[in-house]
């Protein structure tokens with residue numbers, strides 16, 4: 001499996017933060033601030049749960065992708081390095 005897209009997405013979100021781009025949804029979220037970001041995370045999580053419980057696999061995958069993107073934006077907003085999540089998982093690995 002190729003996880004390169006995650007790194008690409010993290011880098012583009014970082015780049016949007018340093019070089020804001022007209023029409024960027026990421027910039028809309030980052031400029032709106034923490035409350036907007038956590039509100040969207042809550043909404044996306046609810047949409048994911050609904051899809052998981054009632055919808056076909058492609059909808060579950062799509063909603064998870066939305067949720068994951070919003071997690072990455074939330075991390076970037078607080079300058080939290082996503083690589084630390086991977087390190088944490090690795091440290092738990094038996």
Ligand SMILES: N=c1c2ncn([C@@H]3O[C@H](COP(=O)(O)OP(=O)(O)OP(=O)(O)O)[C@@H](O)[C@H]3O)c2ncn1[C@@H]1O[C@H](COP(=O)(O)O)[C@@H](O)[C@H]1O
Nearest residue numbers: 009012013016021023024025026027040043065066069070
């Ligand atoms: N991966 C994503 C991604 N996933 C989900 N979304 C957006 O997340 C939003 C959430 O869905 P909603 O139905 O709640 O959308 P909405 O009604 O427009 O949102 P609100 O007005 O309610 O805040 C949608 O607008 C999606 O387009 C994403 N927006 C951007 N990316 C990637 O982020 C990168 C930078 O994108 P820009 O910042 O737009 O340039 C690109 O590589 C994109 O592919």
